Amino acid sequence: METIRINKYISEAGVYSRREADRLIEDGKVKINDTIAKLGDRVSHEDRVTVNDDLISAHEEKIYIAFHKPFGVITTSDKQSDNTVMDYIELPTRVYPIGRLDVQSSGLLLLTNDGAIVNTVLKSEHKKEKEYIVTLNKPIQPKDVEQLANGVILNDQKTLPAKVRTIAPNKINIILIQGLNRQIRRMCEALGYGVAGLQRIRIGTIQLDDLASGKWRTLTEKEIEELKK
Numbered sequence: 001m002e003t004i005r006i007n008k009y010i011s012e013a014g015v016y017s018r019r020e021a022d023r024l025i026e027d028g029k030v031k032i033n034d035t036i037a038k039l040g041d042r043v044s045h046e047d048r049v050t051v052n053d054d055l056i057s058a059h060e061e062k063i064y065i066a067f068h069k070p071f072g073v074i075t076t077s078d079k080q081s082d083n084t085v086m087d088y089i090e091l092p093t094r095v096y097p098i099g100r101l102d103v104q105s106s107g108l109l110l111l112t113n114d115g116a117i118v119n120t121v122l123k124s125e126h127k128k129e130k131e132y133i134v135t136l137n138k139p140i141q142p143k144d145v146e147q148l149a150n151g152v153i154l155n156d157q158k159t160l161p162a163k164v165r166t167i168a169p170n171k172i173n174i175i176l177i178q179g180l181n182r183q184i185r186r187m188c189e190a191l192g193y194g195v196a197g198l199q200r201i202r203i204g205t206i207q208l209d210d211l212a213s214g215k216w217r218t219l220t221e222k223e224i225e226e227l228k229k
Contacts, residue, residue: 003042005033006030009049013056016115024051054094060113063095064224067216069109075100085109088214098122102182107132107200108208110227111216117228122179128204131175134184135197142179143180144191148174154188155224170196 004012010021010030022039024030030037031050036197043049049056068084069075074084077096085097095111098121110121132176149164163175174184185195201208205226211217 003044006032006037006041006043006049007039009043010051012055013049013113013115016051017027017119020115029082037208043052061093062112063091063093064110064112064114064219064227065095065216066208066209066211066219066223067109067111068211068213069101069106070213071106072103074103075109086110089216099179101200102185105198105200107198108203108206108211109200110203110206110219120228127177129175129177129202130179130200131173131202132184133197133199133201134172134174134188134195136170136172136188136197137194140166140172140193142166144193145172147191148172148187150188152185154180154183154190159183 006025009017010016010024011018016024025037025039025041029052031053032041032043033172036123037049051119067089069085072083073088074081075097076084077086077094078084079086082165089095089111093113098110098112098114098118101107101109112118116201145164145166149162151158151161153159159180160176160178162178163173166175167173176183180186184198186217198207206219206223
């Protein structure tokens, strides 16, 4: 019977990369037939593999959804937490957020059980644009719009160039290919502005459009194809 390494089996299930699988194995979070797995173990498709006690399958149907995360909802797949994005999504197959939106932000969030595309979406070198509408606590000055576009120093690191335009005295549209933690809020705060509202409206070619807050939809075949590029 053909066998493959346990980390490859987990990555083919789509939720974790091989590196993440190795870390989970080292942490004792992976079991093969109820026995804690070790690095280098091999499995067949007849074995029962669990990660954090969740059964996984390398042949699981891949699911890709777009969700309109409401303000105040936490981006996590942790079953023990309250008020999370998973409270809004009922599927027989468990999916996981690609990246995150902080609790005070709303808008487009992608979820999947295909771990192979996570880095494609998140890593800046893949140039997947993320577009946001940002409401500030006061009117923004033209020089600061230019500064946001050119890059802002955050923790001794300059942010990558962005596309920024004013759409109202205290509201801007900003497009990033980078995804640092709380990046937009920190960029604005570094220039003396508070963020009163932040909504993501696009990831790559996938638009939030009129998807209602708290609702989700499956991605089209064309959207999935574009996402994987």
